[in-house]
Amino acid sequence: MKLSLLAACGLGAALLAPVASSAAVPDYVSKAISDASRPADERKLDDVRKPGEIIAFAGVKPGQSVAEYLPGGGYYTRTLSEVAGPKGKVYALETSTWGKDNIEGTKKAIAGLKNVALDISPLGQFNLPAKVDVFWTTDNYHDLHVPKYANVDITAFNKHVFESLKSGGTYIIVDHAAAEGSGARDSPTLHRIEKRTVVDEVTAAGFKLVSESDALHNTSDNHTKKVFDLHYKTDQFILKFRKP
Secondary structure, three states: OHHHHHHHOOOHHHHHOOEEOOOOOOHHHHHHHOOOOOOHHHHOOHHHHOHHHHHHHHOOOOOOEEEEEOOOOOOOHHHHHHHHOOOOEEEEEEEOOOOHHHHHHHHHHHOOOOOEEEEEEOOOOOOOOOOEEEEEEEOOHHHHHOOOOOOOOHHHHHHHHHHHEEEEEEEEEEEEEOOOOOOOOOOOOOOOEOHHHHHHHHHOOOOEEEEEEOOOOOOOOOOOOOHHHOOOOOOEEEEEEEOO
């Protein structure tokens, strides 16, 4: 009865995922983050973006294959490449929707990374040559709900992600939190999305929400400002879904 009441209030799925405590950052992740070849403008964001904690929570390991959707200049791409190692693979799934500058930035970020392959497709689409262990997207899921970018069929997108993962594979979503009850309303303006909306959309595709992390939870963010005005100091949710 208690679970039914939670679901009826629109809270069930979001509250039933265990919140992960801060996991120890593996040595191979720490080594990748401390790599001196990482650009200084990336490393200066580490204190607020906490890549070590996020990758540790995600559970990305050497030898795995990772699809990174919308790399956004490669902040995570280089590190994921280093973590995956020579026996792993990273697929940088870029969009043609945002134009040449964005694509060139990603190309520059992955130059020389032998285990990274680039795919360029319209927003909401991507191509992978094989099933992957992890599908990863940070601070961009909400963009799938911005009509001026593209009219993305979010149901089809998440089903494509599901089909692209190996059995037991994980789907990692990090995004800027929106006000409770707002759904995707603020995605086109504030570039935020409500956590519950993401949970509902992704679990509808067959995924199970298995854990979440509060590593980027920020109580000083009241969810009313554009994320660009806060320079990553937003309240963000971190969700881990699994394909059964």
